[in-house]
Amino acid sequence: MVYTENMRIAVVYSLPSSRMLKTKFASADEDTGYIAKKVADGLGARGHVVEVYPVTEESIDEIRGIKTDCIFNLIEWCGLDISLSERAFEMMRATNIPVTGSSEELFVLTGDKIRMKKALKDADVTTPWGVGVKNVDEIPEFIPYPVIVKPHLEHCSIGLSSNVVVYNRAKLVEVVKRQVAEFEQDVLIEEFIAGRELLVYLIEEKGRAKILPIVEMLFEGGDPMSFQTYDAKWTEGSLDYKNTYYEQAKLTNAQQKALEENCLRAFNTLGFWGYARLDVRMRDAVP
Structure with a gap:
């Protein structure tokens, strides 16, 4: 056409x-x-x-x-x-x-955090340690605390709050039980990356993807353990909402290059088309 x-x-x-x-x-x-x-x-x-x-x-x-x-x-x-x-x-x-937009297959893939993590790893895109579990019996012995527990099929920060980041096994068991019961689905246990939170927008022109100016999500107080919770995104008047704001990211050349390489690799290898947004945590200049 x-x-x-x-x-x-x-x-x-x-x-x-x-x-x-x-x-x-x-x-x-x-x-x-x-x-x-x-x-x-x-x-x-x-x-x-x-x-x-x-x-x-x-x-x-x-x-x-x-x-x-x-x-x-x-x-x-x-x-x-x-x-x-x-x-x-x-x-x-x-x-x-x-x-x-992208294909049905890619839409379904991006909606499944467990499958998407494997796809990113297979595409040689840097991604934190993570494992999907159906219940507490499947929690592995080795856990690189702190970790965050996410419903694996949800979107828009659904199921994310400060109390789903855990530092020990007892708390992990409690949160996994709660998340599985509330959302009626498997959960992704993922290494929590203390650092910066970045929104990377890509758009394709004449068959070639390019990255638009990168946006950083900032949190009052600058705590590297802060992240975008459901309340920060959707609940006006909440403390998280009031304490979250955005601005164009200030990045070194090395940080910009690392982000671009990682995000373009994901876009091109996984078959995105037209446009996409990737949410990235960065620790010690590593996305």
């Missing part, structure tokens, strides 16, 4: 599932509508004819009836709702219309 000015573009986005609306984490999916509006406004300002399609779990099949030149895909059901996204991808394929 040749991309031209004045294209007809359908911005297709997911609304929170009925399951998610019953949880305290619905905010993580409600912002997709805001993003869809921003995307539509930006495309419209460039002369394209844009229609916005909010999709519920009941209306997924209606995607197949969309008539347009290009679908801008903002379907973002993750976690226990991943099957909804898989149905949406199926309907988009049925339209035979070009779709933005």
Whole structure:
């Protein structure tokens, strides 16, 4: 397909599932509508004819009836709702219309922290030690404390708070039990990287990925053990939210080079397309 000015573009986005609306984490999916509006406004300002399609779990099949030149895909059901996204991808394929973003296979992969960690390791991308477990009986003897315990299928910092970083086995057993029970899924036990937290945005132009200015997430007090919790991202008025802010990262040439090499290797080796964001922790100049 040749991309031209004045294209007809359908911005297709997911609304929170009925399951998610019953949880305290619905905010993580409600912002997709805001993003869809921003995307539509930006495309419209460039002369394209844009229609916005909010999709519920009941209306997924209606995607197949969309008539347009290009679908801008903002379907973002993750976690226990991943099957909804898989149905949406199926309907988009049925339209035979070009779709933005990465493939269904890569979308599903990036939504699974355990599988994604293995894929990064196989791609020779530096990544912290980690292991997936179904229950406390699977916790290995060797643990490089401190570690953080993450629900392996969740997104948007769901399940992340300061009390999921642990320093000893007794606490690890307690947190693994709690996370598995609350989120009804396996968890990733991962070495916690004390240091800086960076957001690396990549965009592809003419078949080549490039890195945009890197953003650093900063925390009041500068504690290297701080990180973006769910409250820091979504709960306005919370202490974490008030104490978290962003600015363009100040990096040495060596730090910039290491970040670029690692993130470009991940983008190119794993088959990302169009655009991506990688969240990176950096310790002692090593991403």
